[in-house]
Amino acid sequence: MNDAGFLEALAACVGKSHVHCEEREISPFLVDWRGRYRGRALAVVRPATTGEVAAVVRCCRTYGAHVVPQGGNTGLVGGATPLEEQAPAIVLHLGRMRRIRSLEPLDFTVTAEAGVTVREVQEAARSANRLFPLSLASEGSATVGGVCATNAGGVHVLRYGTTRDLVLGLEVVLADGGVVSSLQGLRKDNTGYAWKPLFVGSEGTLGVITAATFKLFPLPTEVVTAWVAVPDPATAVGLFSWLREAVGEGLEAFELMGRSTLELVLKHIPQARAPFSGEPPAWSVLLEFGEAGRGTQLPERVERALAAAIERGWVLEAVLAANEAQRQALWALRENASEAQRFEGFSFKHDVSLPIRALPRFITECETRLRHYWPSVTLVCFGHLGDGNLHYNVFPTGIERARWPLIEPQLSGLVHDTVAEFGGSISAEHGIGRLKADLLPRYKSEAELTLLQRLKAALDPENLFNPGKVVRGGDRPASEET
Numbered sequence: 250m251n252d253a254g255f256l257e258a259l260a261a262c263v264g265k266s267h268v269h270c271e272e273r274e275i276s277p278f279l280v281d282w283r284g285r286y287r288g289r290a291l292a293v294v295r296p297a298t299t300g301e302v303a304a305v306v307r308c309c310r311t312y313g314a315h316v317v318p319q320g321g322n323t324g325l326v327g328g329a330t331p332l333e334e335q336a337p338a339i340v341l342h343l344g345r346m347r348r349i350r351s352l353e354p355l356d357f358t359v360t361a362e363a364g365v366t367v368r369e370v371q372e373a374a375r376s377a378n379r380l381f382p383l384s385l386a387s388e389g390s391a392t393v394g395g396v397c398a399t400n401a402g403g404v405h406v407l408r409y410g411t412t413r414d415l416v417l418g419l420e421v422v423l424a425d426g427g428v429v430s431s432l433q434g435l436r437k438d439n440t441g442y443a444w445k446p447l448f449v450g451s452e453g454t455l456g457v458i459t460a461a462t463f464k465l466f467p468l469p470t471e472v473v474t475a476w477v478a479v480p481d482p483a484t485a486v487g488l489f490s491w492l493r494e495a496v497g498e499g500l501e502a503f504e505l506m507g508r509s510t511l512e513l514v515l516k517h518i519p520q521a522r523a524p525f526s527g528e529p530p531a532w533s534v535l536l537e538f539g540e541a542g543r544g545t546q547l548p549e550r551v552e553r554a555l556a557a558a559i560e561r562g563w564v565l566e567a568v569l570a571a572n573e574a575q576r577q578a579l580w581a582l583r584e585n586a587s588e589a590q591r592f593e594g595f596s597f598k599h600d601v602s603l604p605i606r607a608l609p610r611f612i613t614e615c616e617t618r619l620r621h622y623w624p625s626v627t628l629v630c631f632g633h634l635g636d637g638n639l640h641y642n643v644f645p646t647g648i649e650r651a652r653w654p655l656i657e658p659q660l661s662g663l664v665h666d667t668v669a670e671f672g673g674s675i676s677a678e679h680g681i682g683r684l685k686a687d688l689l690p691r692y693k694s695e696a697e698l699t700l701l702q703r704l705k706a707a708l709d710p711e712n713l714f715n716p717g718k719v720v721r722g723g724d725r726p727a728s729e730e731t
């Protein structure tokens with residue numbers, strides 16, 4: 250390829266000052282959040298409008314360069330990092346598409362461009378007395394494009410669903426440079442195939458999301474947040490089910506955290522304060538209820554329910570946030586879980602989901618199996634129990650560094666095989682990206698995998714977008730390979 254000609258053509262699409270090629274300038278965009286993957290790209294290109302994105306896509310197609318979309322670069326599966334072996338490629342950074350295009354309180358909708366952060370959407374909604382319920386620890390950097398592309402979950406899925414459930418409309422630039430758009434915010438529209446959910450969770454492999462319309466909700470006027478100690482995960486599952494009956498549908502978050510996770514947060518995050526005196530409990534739950542309206546008596550109902558749970562031995566200790574500062578302090582313990590682990594060092598990470606009823610047996614069985622081969626490892630287990638989603642991370646304590654890459658396939662294979670045996674999924678909310686692309690054939694049926702490959706081939710026949718992620722060799726269905 251004529252690199253100079255290509256770079257000039259890109260500059261004609263977005264302006265010279267938005268095509269970055271200097272190693273020093275582009276290197277932060279070529280490494281993922283965990284620092285696990287480092288990639289290569291000819292340039293980082295920063296369009297400001299949907300028209301510019303379409304022009305860049307057409308230009309890349311003409312010159313035969315791959316397009317790797319990137320938002321906040323907080324993804325945890327290497328999806329936004331170009332692969333060394335898939336050259337030439339550009340990183341298409343959406344950070345200049347920063348407009349909130351509309352906010353409609355009467356419709357309970359907001360439309361925002363790809364580069365707007367989740368926090369900015371939350372704040373815009375709040376300014377109109379509305380709730381944008383997507384909430385995750387990376388919300389200050391994660392973008393509209395990124396959360397749509399990964400179908401992000403977070404701490405409120407229990408009540409409001411994943412990003413896919415929140416998306417009413419999308420604007421997408423396709424592989425031929427065409428633009429499809431449906432941003433009217435309609436709740437009912439049965440005109441043909443549902444194409445929008447297909448792009449949500451496609452991880453930049455089917456098209457570039459340039460804007461999205463999301464559902465909003467009434468802002469809760471009463472919020473009750475509590476940190477409770479429970480004897481074990483089985484009791485936590487029972488408590489989860491019982492609280493929904495006892496208090497009502499206002500349960501917004503139910504986060505499980507094992508002792509080792511809390512210990513890491515207390516060790517590495519200077520402002521973190523233990524919820525109870527003494528040794529951290531073996532298992533904790535951070536739970537939050539929220540309700541809109543006046544006179545809901547939510548605090549009284551939650552307190553009554555927790556008192557009953559203590560009496561029955563389901564809850565060993567409980568602390569309720571008395572004000573917003575205390576609420577934030579409790580949430581900081583949960584939200585810093587990923588950051589604390591990053592400070593601690595390398596671990597084998599597994600973002601898995603299971604039927605909620607199977608979680609306790611999975612936790613016990615997986616530990617037994619792991620300790621059979623690697624007795625000294627440290628297990629850091631936490632997650633969105635209310636969604637059946639565990640972050641099941643294994644720190645290779647007591648194992649020589651040189652052996653880590655060698656044991657990874659066996660160790661992660663053991664965890665994922667156990668997940669599959671219990672009827673679960675090897676990716677709950679972080680996606681497949683590069684990290685798990687090789688695993689899909691093992692855990693998806695052949696029919697499902699072929700369907701995914703056909704979808705990729707139909708929408709991106711030249712494998713322009715984010716090659717090597719999600720579905721490998723996605724430009725032709727496996728059955729058609731010679």
Ligand SMILES: Cc1cc2nc3c(=O)[nH]c(=O)nc-3n(C[C@H](O)[C@H](O)[C@H](O)COP(=O)(O)OP(=O)(O)OC[C@H]3O[C@@H](n4cnc5c(N)ncnc54)[C@H](O)[C@@H]3O)c2cc1C
Pocket residue numbers: 282317318319320321322323324325327328329343363384385386387390391392393394395396397398399400401402403404452453454456457458459587588678679682715718
């Ligand atoms: C501390 C921390 C906590 C986290 N907590 C959660 C959590 O609770 N729940 C959860 O689900 N995730 C969580 N994540 C993961 C991450 O924040 C989400 O995956 C988020 O959606 C990524 O958004 P981003 O803008 O950073 O996307 P990026 O990391 O830039 O990209 C992620 C993927 O989306 C694609 N992409 C990005 N923008 C576009 C676009 N405009 N069009 C098409 N494709 C695009 C990329 O190619 C890549 O495949 C967490 C991450 C961190 C660091």
